[in-house]
Amino acid sequence: xxxxxxxxxxxxxxxxxxxxxxxxxxxxxxxxxxxxxxxxxxxxxxxxxxxxxxxxxxxxxxxxxxxxxxxxxxxxxxxxxxxxxxxxxxxxxxxxxxxxxxxxxxxxxxxxxxxxxxxxxxxxxxxxxxxxxxxxxxxxxxxxxxxxxxxxxxxxxxxxx
Amino acid sequence: xxxxxxxxxxxxxxxxxxxxxxxxxxxxxxxxxxxxxxxxxxxxxxxxxxxxxxxxxxxxxxxxxxxxxxxxxxxxxxxxxxxxxxxxxxxxxxxxxxxxxxxxxxxxxxxxxxxxxxxxxxxxxxxxxxxxxxxxxxxxxxxxxxxxxxxxxxxxxxxxxxxxxxxxxxxxxxxxxxxxxxxxxxxxxxxxxxxxxxxxxxxxxxxxxxxxxxxxxxxxxxxxxxxxxxxxxxxxxxxxxxxxxxxxxxxxxxxxxxxxxxxxxxxxxxxxxxxxxxxxxxxxxxxxxxxxxxxxxxxxxxxxxxxxxxxxxxxxxxxxxxxxxxxxxxxxxxxxxxxxxxxxxxxxxxxxxxxxxxxxxxxxxxxxxxxxxxxxxxxxxxxxxxxxxxxxxxxxxxxxxxxxxxxxxxxxxxxxxxxxxxxxxxxxxxxxxxxxxxxxxxxxxxxxxxxxxxxxxxxxxxxxxxxxxxxxxxxxxxxxxxxxxxxxxxxxxxxxxxxxxxxxxxxxxxxxxxxxxxxxxxxxxxxxxxxxxxxxxxxxxxxxxxxxxxxxxxxxxxxxxxxxxxxxxxxxxxxxxxxxxxxxxxxxxxxxxxxxxxxxxxxxxxxxxxxxxxxxxxxxxxxxxxxxxxxxxxxxxxxxxxxxxxxxxxxxxxxxxxxxxxxxxxxxxxxxxxxxxxxxxxxxxxxxxxxxxxxxxxxxxxxxxxxxxxxxxxxxxxxxxxxxxxxxxxxxxxxxxxxxxxxxxxxxxxxxxxxxxxxxxxx
Numbered sequence: 001x002x003x004x005x006x007x008x009x010x011x012x013x014x015x016x017x018x019x020x021x022x023x024x025x026x027x028x029x030x031x032x033x034x035x036x037x038x039x040x041x042x043x044x045x046x047x048x049x050x051x052x053x054x055x056x057x058x059x060x061x062x063x064x065x066x067x068x069x070x071x072x073x074x075x076x077x078x079x080x081x082x083x084x085x086x087x088x089x090x091x092x093x094x095x096x097x098x099x100x101x102x103x104x105x106x107x108x109x110x111x112x113x114x115x116x117x118x119x120x121x122x123x124x125x126x127x128x129x130x131x132x133x134x135x136x137x138x139x140x141x142x143x144x145x146x147x148x149x150x151x152x153x154x155x156x157x158x159x160x161x
Numbered sequence: 162x163x164x165x166x167x168x169x170x171x172x173x174x175x176x177x178x179x180x181x182x183x184x185x186x187x188x189x190x191x192x193x194x195x196x197x198x199x200x201x202x203x204x205x206x207x208x209x210x211x212x213x214x215x216x217x218x219x220x221x222x223x224x225x226x227x228x229x230x231x232x233x234x235x236x237x238x239x240x241x242x243x244x245x246x247x248x249x250x251x252x253x254x255x256x257x258x259x260x261x262x263x264x265x266x267x268x269x270x271x272x273x274x275x276x277x278x279x280x281x282x283x284x285x286x287x288x289x290x291x292x293x294x295x296x297x298x299x300x301x302x303x304x305x306x307x308x309x310x311x312x313x314x315x316x317x318x319x320x321x322x323x324x325x326x327x328x329x330x331x332x333x334x335x336x337x338x339x340x341x342x343x344x345x346x347x348x349x350x351x352x353x354x355x356x357x358x359x360x361x362x363x364x365x366x367x368x369x370x371x372x373x374x375x376x377x378x379x380x381x382x383x384x385x386x387x388x389x390x391x392x393x394x395x396x397x398x399x400x401x402x403x404x405x406x407x408x409x410x411x412x413x414x415x416x417x418x419x420x421x422x423x424x425x426x427x428x429x430x431x432x433x434x435x436x437x438x439x440x441x442x443x444x445x446x447x448x449x450x451x452x453x454x455x456x457x458x459x460x461x462x463x464x465x466x467x468x469x470x471x472x473x474x475x476x477x478x479x480x481x482x483x484x485x486x487x488x489x490x491x492x493x494x495x496x497x498x499x500x501x502x503x504x505x506x507x508x509x510x511x512x513x514x515x516x517x518x519x520x521x522x523x524x525x526x527x528x529x530x531x532x533x534x535x536x537x538x539x540x541x542x543x544x545x546x547x548x549x550x551x552x553x554x555x556x557x558x559x560x561x562x563x564x565x566x567x568x569x570x571x572x573x574x575x576x577x578x579x580x581x582x583x584x585x586x587x588x589x590x591x592x593x594x595x596x597x598x599x600x601x602x603x604x605x606x607x608x609x610x611x612x613x614x615x616x617x618x619x620x621x622x623x624x625x626x627x628x629x630x631x632x633x634x635x636x637x638x639x640x641x642x643x644x645x646x647x648x649x650x651x652x653x654x655x656x657x658x659x660x661x662x663x664x665x666x667x668x669x670x671x672x673x674x675x676x677x678x679x680x681x682x683x684x685x686x687x688x689x690x691x692x693x694x695x696x697x698x699x700x701x702x703x704x705x706x707x708x709x710x711x712x713x714x715x716x717x718x719x720x721x722x723x724x725x726x727x728x729x730x731x732x733x734x735x736x737x738x739x740x741x742x743x744x745x746x747x748x749x750x751x752x753x754x755x756x757x758x759x760x761x762x763x764x765x766x767x768x769x770x771x772x773x774x775x776x777x778x779x780x781x782x783x784x785x786x787x788x789x790x791x792x793x794x795x796x797x798x799x800x801x802x803x804x805x806x807x808x809x810x811x812x813x814x815x816x817x818x819x820x821x822x823x824x825x826x827x828x829x830x831x832x833x834x835x836x837x838x839x840x841x842x843x844x845x846x847x848x849x850x851x852x853x854x855x856x857x858x859x860x861x862x863x864x865x866x867x868x869x870x871x872x873x874x875x876x877x878x879x880x881x882x883x884x885x886x887x888x889x890x891x892x893x894x895x896x897x898x899x900x901x902x903x904x905x906x907x908x909x910x911x912x913x914x915x916x917x918x919x920x921x922x923x924x
Contacts, residue, residue, distance in 0.1 A: 040183070041352070095177065099173070101174060101180045104180030104639065129855075139349055139403070140401055140817075144816075
């Protein structure tokens with residue numbers, strides 16, 4: 001079975017990419033294998049755990065469920081694209097400060113789901129935060145300090161803005 | 162000024178920035194030139210002979226570089242270690258038969274994953290199906306199919322008996338007897354298992370998602386027929402383990418074998434389904450309990466029988482049998498005991514070590530049992546527990562030496578936090594319940610390594626610029642040991658945490674450490690690190706004392722300086738001191754060594770007598786639930802948790818570990834369940850195996866009790882494992898308090914609640 005190759009043009013973390021890929025590939029495998037962006041994780045490859053969450057045109061998606069060819073002409077932001085020239089995003093800083101990182105495997109997905117939330121709703125309630133990350137499974141933290149971190153980032157984002 | 166500079170404060174984890182930026186490398190992230198991808202062929206049958214395997218077609222597929230089966234192995238078995246060598250019961254690739262659905266039969270290396278997957282479909286295996294057995298009690302019955310060649314499929318039988326239990330039963334005011342049944346659940350670490358092996362220059366280097374590099378090296382060397390010096394195991398970042406990454410796995414061996422055959426690096430990453438089915442699970446248990454109590458509630462004696470479903474093989478699961486008896490002795494004083502545990506083979510997935518190592522199952526049973534006794538005697542369940550609680554400096558009949566113990570304090574605090582005194586005024590359908598437990602802190606349980614090596618060692622090297630490098634074998638699997646150990650060294654040396662570099666979990670350069678299990682890292686590795694830092698410091702102090710014309714005993718290191726206690730003007734920087742020390746000693750490096758080990762003999766393991774750990778932690782969970790009688794849903798409103806931590810080295814990390822424990826305990830009690838159908842797992846995905854999400858967590862309050870352990874580093878004890886066990890009994894007891902239905906079985910799902918309510922009505 002010969003693979004079908006397709007050319008896609010996509011902006012990833014601010015860089016314009018023009019690349020030929022196997023049309024069967026998921027966005028997740030494209031990011032990790034073709035672009036070497038291993039910060040996005042494969043937890044289940046079935047859309048159930050959220051570890052592969054990235055921003056696609058500003059919306060949080062499970063990249064394991066998105067065919068790579070579908071991102072042609074679009075913009076993707078992964079965890080590697082969050083910091084601004086080395087300065088951490090308030091969410092990243094809050095996760096560090098609040099002790100919200102243990103094994104770290106869910107962290108990329110969590111932060112991006114939270115980022116999508118804060119971009120749309122800069123003053124979420126705790127319930128809204130929990131709902132936004134309800135598709136991101138974590139086995140280490142019990143979510144307590146993750147929720148604290150997102151709320152703290154929202155607050156510091158409002159303070160700066 | 163606090164006694165300590167850093168210890169006891171909230172310290173950000175040293176690897177947090179790498180993890181929040183995506184820079185941290187986990188095993189599946191590693192890429193090497195020429196790397197191949199491996200896949201494993203697994204048995205579709207629960208029990209079958211392998212009659213023939215033909216790999217010709219698979220080998221011919223373009224892009225396939227190697228195919229291996231049991232014929233390509235040395236025929237060495239893997240499992241537990243020398244102390245119980247008879248339990249090494251598994252070939253890494255099946256040779257004569259397969260024993261569960263998922264058992265490894267062949268492996269392929271190809272230029273990409275898709276081709277490797279396609280090749281699996283081209284391997285022709287002829288199976289001769291055998292009758293299979295899926296229940297441990299059935300497996301022990303006459304005529305049951307033999308999973309292994311052992312009598313009644315009993316892989317391990319173990320007992321403890323002390324005192325006179327029969328006399329206790331005769332003299333008792335009440336003898337209470339119950340049976341409990343716990344179910345199959347899984348670690349479900351977010352990172353699936355993975356390994357990359359590279360065989361070059363006669364040596365194999367393996368990067369693997371593991372809880373112990375030295376255990377992996379031991380088994381891989383044996384299985385490959387190589388001396389340990391030719392095997393190097395390195396642990397990259399690990400995305401959670403919880404006991405499920407402790408054993409040596411077939412995929413780790415296969416990546417090595419395939420690399421040896423192809424001369425190229427080989428990566429094998431398990432799918433989520435493989436992680437569910439073919440790694441490890443928690444032992445389902447059938448627990449028979451019989452307790453004798455006096456009229457005032459004093460426990461006089463306890464008899465129990467634990468039947469463990471071991472699944473198809475042994476491995477680290479073997480220890481669960483012995484440990485299940487140890488847990489029965491906690492957290493109450495029990496003067497007479499007669500206990501037996503049987504680990505039985507079935508054709509189910511393999512049971513192994515899982516957070517708590519049997520304590521979740523045992524405490525669900527025995528702390529539900531306590532509430533049943535309290536009701537029979539009309540005693541407040543809190544009072545009954547306080548009356549029987551273990552206390553400091555208590556030795557149990559089998560020789561467990563409790564030193565520091567804050568169990569009573571945890572009972573009082575948790576009860577207070579949940580509003581225990583006001584429970585009678587709760588509305589209908591709401592209830593509160595308690596659960597208590599005790600756990601080993603720093604278990605030296607040698608079953609997971611050769612008898613001599615149940616220790617941890619560390620090396621600290623001081624650099625003339627005033628920083629240090631810490632060498633340890635300890636494995637950070639997300640629990641934060643990398644941070645904790647650097648904190649301990651930094652505190653002792655008077656440095657900042659960032660000035661302590663870390664070299665960890667690489668068998669080529671790390672001192673020995675048998676791994677992350679039994680809650681031993683902060684205690685054993687922490688003490689070894691403290692010891693090594695003290696040794697390095699002492700060498701510097703001797704020289705500095707001369708230079709300052711002071712006594713070495715009067716010196717202190719803090720904030721990057723060494724000064725005379727009580728005379729802080731007389732000081733010098735660490736940089737000056739270390740350089741000075743090297744100068745005086747002709748350029749010799751300042752290197753400190755430290756070790757911590759626990760005396761435990763093979764006899765202890767076999768007889769279950771003696772002390773298992775240098776110390777023990779204690780916890781109480783108090784839960785408040787609201788049960789909807791229409792839907793059967795148990796809504797968990799609140800958990801008040803108290804944990805005897807000894808002393809929290811990094812309080813925010815301790816809380817985080819406990820919060821994670823609670824999530825696991827909640828899932829265990831209410832929603833998680835591997836649904837089996839004649840050996841086939843029907844729900845090997847997160848869609849159908851229900852982990853608690855951010856929306857499922859209750860309000861949580863945590864109180865830490867600081868008993869300052871005499872042997873713990875800075876008085877610290879464990880927190881990440883013992884805290885899981887009391888959750889299930891606290892919820893089960895709360896449900897009983899809410900709706901008067903007692904659950905002897907988990908999970909407590911809506912269906913189970915509705916069924917039980919209906920049964921209650923019809924009575």
